[in-house]
Amino acid sequence: MSEAQTLIDKLWAAHEIVRREDGDSLLWVDRHYVHEGSFHAFSRLAERGAAVAEPGLTFGVADHYVPTRAPRDRIGNPEIARMVRQMDENAAKHRIKLFGLNDRRQGIVHVVGPEQGLTLPGLLIVCGDSHTSTHGALGAFAFGIGASEVAHVLMTQTIWQRRPKRMRITMDGQAAPGIGAKDIVLAIIAKIGADGATSHAIEFAGSAIRALSIEGRLTLCNMSIEAGARCGMVAPDQVTFEYVNGRPFAPKGTAFDQAVEAWSKLSTDNGAEFDREVRLDVAAIAPVVTWGTSPQHALPIDGCVPDPAGEADPARANELREAIDYMGLHPGQKLAAIAIDRAFIGSCTNARIEDLRAAAAVLAGRTSKVPGLVSPGSSLVKRQAEEEGLDRIFRDAGLEWGESGCSMCVGINGDIVAPGERCASTTNRNFRGRQGLGARTHLMSPAMVAAAAVAGHLSDVRPFLAGRKV
């Protein structure tokens, strides 16, 4: 009988080709996702005159730069048009399957991968984007890499890695109505800090995780990078198998049955040891918003902006002061009194169908006091939302119903928050200038963004849900 192993150990072992004496391992990559921003890596390939080692395991998506409000058939900005064209050309040249701008399956890479059944339990997945951790929700080992590593994976289908430390975050208890995965993960980051999981892989476990849908697990794993983690993952279970079954690129028939047999072994053995364990009672979590410029600046909506004067550590006091100053707030200010200028519902964190439903449940029959944009996670999510009539609810509330892409989460496509404006956002980073120069971002769940839009200020969503089906 071999030693008890964690899920992380099992996934690592299944992909290890070479282990060097100095501790680095060469790992096999099952899926490599590329996007328009991968151009540095393709240039590297061209310089070397190298080919893509495994075009059949490489998939391209146009998401980072694509317009989400402006027309898509003729891209106005020549730089962006060039980026999208470059991706088309690189995909064609290297025979990579591309979900391009005009493909009905186009969308944000971290939404499209699971949606298409490309992301499966047990796989090792990389992409030149830090939110690749998202795919761990299905029980994959998935992490973001830089351009040099993208070039390395393109040329060899492998990657050198040092084995991460193992952290288990166990969450039990039942979440209160109106509390979603975003609230849970922001509460975790507030607890362990923006570097709390640095050099660790996280396994999310416990009854509260088992109770989460795949959409919720995707949100959770997506944000694990915001705690500094190399990756986040959830052991695959019946919920996972049902999600995967029937998706276009997933195994079919007997192959699927064999896969499920293999995937069923992907869980942490009893008695397996972790380097760090964290526990959380989900029942105690209230809706969470960020007030500052790091995801760790997260507090329950009934809280107040912290007071740097109350901080013993001068470095921490300085950090708080700078964040409060940038955000245009004052110490002690009630979070629920902070007026917003704009709302954004989108991104790889919170733009799947369940997220749009949660926002629509709050917005139905109500009007937003501020302008806002809804950008679905994929073009297929967009179509499904329209079939369900959600687009109507958003439009009737006065919000703009856009196309799919990274959009206002990172603003590279030109959809930005104006300097000094305050945005309630379902995205993942409230960094200074993340949504545009001088933009002020408050992170929260889709339902909380909807509530903030209706109220015109940050608000507890729970009263908005009274008497409504959620």
Added chain:
Amino acid sequence: MDKFTHITATACPLNATNINTDQLLPARYLKWPRAAGLGKVLLQDLRFDTEGRELPDFPLNRPQWRDAKIIVAGRNFGCGSSREAAVYALYDYGVRCVIAPSFGDIFAGNAVQNELLTATVADDVAAELMSQLTTTPTTPVSVDLEQQTITCGNHSYGFIIDPVRRLRLLNGWDDIALTESFSERIAAFKAADRIHRNWAFPPE
């Protein structure tokens, strides 16, 4: 890649935690090819106002630190986005070493690929270095990768770096050449894997 063994240079203190890659290189410059000169937009929105005028109080804009090749910063330097261009911006500005109590994992991986040393020190060492540099900014700092030491004036400190990354920097290794030396092992792994984990390969 060139080899990195040691450096003696001006060091600039950036007394802030969580200096993320969006700060190091704002997203609007991600469309730029490296040849466009990413060094000039390093930390753009902290170094310049919205009109493009230098903010004189920002440490890298002060005469004593303008030419710094070493940066001393707070915890979690380089957290956030995987954009390797954040490392290009630092390197192209002239920075060869960042000293901090912790680094974003992806950033640290990108750094080693581009001859940028990330030297991890204890919180109190970072604070002490920052205070020394603020008092006597002209004191050069020496970082010796072979010995894993940082010297500032009469003080000397150890630092931590992943041993493999240390060897990579010292030897100027090319990862791809290294990997290609294992091509037979890779081919054997793939052949066996196709049998054991047939489900892992997407339908043609």
